[in-house]
Amino acid sequence: MITVKNVSKEFVSNKKYPGFKGAIKGLFSNEKVSKVAVDNISFHINKGEIVGYIGSNGAGKSTTIKMMTGILTPTNGECLVNGVNPSKQRKINAQNIGVVFGQRTQLWWDLPLSESFTILKEIYNISDQAYQESMTFLNKILDLYSFFDRPVRTLSLGQRMRADLGAALLHNPKVLYLDEPTIGLDLVVKDNIRKAIKEINEKYQTTVILTTHDIEDIEELCSRIIVIDNGKKIYDGSLEKLKDTYGTKRKVSMEIKQLNAFEGIELSETLGVTPDLCSTRLDVEKNTLEVTFDKNKLQVPQVINAVMSIADVQDIQIQETELAEIVKAIYQHNVAK
Amino acid sequence: MNKTLKIYKPFAMNELKRQMAYKASFYLFLVISLFSSFISYFLWMAIYGSTDANTLGGLSQNEMVIYIFMVYVTSSIVTISISEWVSEDVVKGSVAMNLIKPIDYRMSLISRAIGTMIYQFMVPSILVWIGLEVYKVTVLGMDLTHLSNIILYLLSSVMSFLIFVLFDFCFGMIAFFTTYIFGMLMVKDALISFLAGQLIPLSFFPEGIQRIFDFLPFSSMIYTPVMIYLGKYQGSELIFVLSRQVVWVILLYILGDLIWRKVTKRLVVLGG
Numbered sequence: 001m002i003t004v005k006n007v008s009k010e011f012v013s014n015k016k017y018p019g020f021k022g023a024i025k026g027l028f029s030n031e032k033v034s035k036v037a038v039d040n041i042s043f044h045i046n047k048g049e050i051v052g053y054i055g056s057n058g059a060g061k062s063t064t065i066k067m068m069t070g071i072l073t074p075t076n077g078e079c080l081v082n083g084v085n086p087s088k089q090r091k092i093n094a095q096n097i098g099v100v101f102g103q104r105t106q107l108w109w110d111l112p113l114s115e116s117f118t119i120l121k122e123i124y125n126i127s128d129q130a131y132q133e134s135m136t137f138l139n140k141i142l143d144l145y146s147f148f149d150r151p152v153r154t155l156s157l158g159q160r161m162r163a164d165l166g167a168a169l170l171h172n173p174k175v176l177y178l179d180e181p182t183i184g185l186d187l188v189v190k191d192n193i194r195k196a197i198k199e200i201n202e203k204y205q206t207t208v209i210l211t212t213h214d215i216e217d218i219e220e221l222c223s224r225i226i227v228i229d230n231g232k233k234i235y236d237g238s239l240e241k242l243k244d245t246y247g248t249k250r251k252v253s254m255e256i257k258q259l260n261a262f263e264g265i266e267l268s269e270t271l272g273v274t275p276d277l278c279s280t281r282l283d284v285e286k287n288t289l290e291v292t293f294d295k296n297k298l299q300v301p302q303v304i305n306a307v308m309s310i311a312d313v314q315d316i317q318i319q320e321t322e323l324a325e326i327v328k329a330i331y332q333h334n335v336a337k
Numbered sequence: 338m339n340k341t342l343k344i345y346k347p348f349a350m351n352e353l354k355r356q357m358a359y360k361a362s363f364y365l366f367l368v369i370s371l372f373s374s375f376i377s378y379f380l381w382m383a384i385y386g387s388t389d390a391n392t393l394g395g396l397s398q399n400e401m402v403i404y405i406f407m408v409y410v411t412s413s414i415v416t417i418s419i420s421e422w423v424s425e426d427v428v429k430g431s432v433a434m435n436l437i438k439p440i441d442y443r444m445s446l447i448s449r450a451i452g453t454m455i456y457q458f459m460v461p462s463i464l465v466w467i468g469l470e471v472y473k474v475t476v477l478g479m480d481l482t483h484l485s486n487i488i489l490y491l492l493s494s495v496m497s498f499l500i501f502v503l504f505d506f507c508f509g510m511i512a513f514f515t516t517y518i519f520g521m522l523m524v525k526d527a528l529i530s531f532l533a534g535q536l537i538p539l540s541f542f543p544e545g546i547q548r549i550f551d552f553l554p555f556s557s558m559i560y561t562p563v564m565i566y567l568g569k570y571q572g573s574e575l576i577f578v579l580s581r582q583v584v585w586v587i588l589l590y591i592l593g594d595l596i597w598r599k600v601t602k603r604l605v606v607l608g609g
Contacts, residue, residue, distance in 0.1 A: 071436045073602050094439035106434040110355050119347040
């Protein structure tokens with residue numbers, strides 16, 4: 001469905017100098033600075049997949065999306081969406097795709113929502129029957145009719161986002177790009193949006209590409225994720241595999257009365273492993289001991305036994321490493337590539 | 338053709354509705370711009386009053402009255418600044434929203450401009466125009482403008498509109514390179530009011546400079562239709578000025594196409 005082949009995007013801009021003197025210097029200098037936003041990325045996405053495209057701010061996610069939608073032309077390489085090169089045949093490509101940019105709207109700000117939909121109907125050349133069908137379905141999952149007659153500028157963010165999603169789906173696109181669709185929304189609306197995306201994907205086999213900073217979005221929706229950092233692709237695969245590969249750390253926190261018993265004791269020595277596989281942290285205020293260890297090398301009972309041999313344990317909590325922490329680690333370059 | 342019309346008609350209708358939604362600002366603008374027409378009216382009357390000559394720059398005092406107010410009528414339907422919309426789209430980054438739809442950006446802008454044109458034609462222009470004709474007959478004691486002149490004027494105005502918006506589209510493309518074009522918009526407005534004959538009829542300029550104006554698209558924007566309305570062009574000269582307008586429409590259309598292709602190659606979308 002989507003093939004991205006060795007795509008790079010480089011932005012060239014005039015060099016800016018700091019301060020007022022710099023501003024004047026900038027007027028006369030012709031120095032250019034180039035920034036590589038996307039660096040030689042390739043991937044292939046099949047029909048009906050929901051792919052999470054994640055990376056820190058400025059990693060190049062939106063730039064990639066913009067190249068796949070035909071807004072930007074790649075400096076090198078090419079994209080093919082449904083057999084069409086988006087930057088060369090932008091209008092043909094646009095018929096096949098739906099796009100939601102969470103931070104802006106494609107609706108007509110001053111007009112009632114219903115007008116925006118009528119305009120989109122004409123733009124995408126949708127027949128009356130198909131329009132009715134789409135609207136019935138979209139109203140069912142997004143509840144659009146409850147604010148259909150209100151000008152877009154008066155809608156709340158949650159309503160606007162639902163309306164935007166509806167607008168992107170009206171022409172039943174084969175590919176749906178969602179650039180941070182849940183940004184700034186409350187939990188209930190987030191949940192509704194996710195359900196809607198899921199339903200559309202199931203009903204029409206729509207391919208969905210989703211960028212987000214919300215880990216729950218990914219956990220609930222995506223079967224596959226692509227991680228990019230500094231414009232380079234650093235991971236491409238299933239969510240489980242990512243957790244397996246990077247989420248090897250486990251955390252056990254235990255409530256202990258005599259916390260001072262642990263002072264000066266290295267738990268890794270007690271367990272007979274090297275210190276990098278097992279680390280401890282004492283929280284005097286809460287009376288807890290936190291042990292982080294490698295789940296491939298140590299078992300939970302082993303750790304608990306070792307602790308109990310030193311002091312009495314009152315309560316135990318075992319935590320699986322959350323995706324959020326993996327992603328955080330990736331963003332901070334802590335994970336070996 | 339029919340399909341194109343169907344796609345772009347909503348943009349025009351939309352703009353019409355939008356204009357009506359912001360009525361107060363529109364009427365304020367209308368009053369202010371009519372104000373400047375009255376200022377130039379009194380200024381010219383003073384100039385004609387202090388000279389013994391019957392005509393200045395080929396226009397009699399009465400013709401000058403018609404000239405001033407027809408410039409108002411014409412510029413309110415011709416000078417619809419789409420470059421402002423382009424600059425707004427670039428600054429807000431909403432140009433991306435236009436590019437994700439299967440539409441031509443320039444066509445959508447021109448359609449919006451048509452919506453604005455229709456509204457401005459119906460509300461201030463036609464009223465001022467009728468008022469002017471009534472004034473002409475009752476106060477100045479002249480005949481009503483001949484129907485053939487009115488038809489030719491309307492035809493020429495439509496081409497003026499196209500020349501203006503096609504030129505303004507090319508101009509607006511600067512926004513993609515510099516992001517902010519407010520200053521340049523001011524310069525453009527000032528230049529056009531001068532070069533298109535909004536301030537002073539072009540016939541007031543020396544021969545040599547008039548020849549230069551002939552080679553610029555600006556004279557075709559406002560001066561040409563107004564002079565046609567005044568019946569200053571006859572026969573072959575009339576055909577010449579009309580075909581010059583057609584040539585400008587074609588040239589600016591091609592130029593805009595070329596620039597747009599260049600721009601989309603190096604487009605930078607701001608924000609997000």
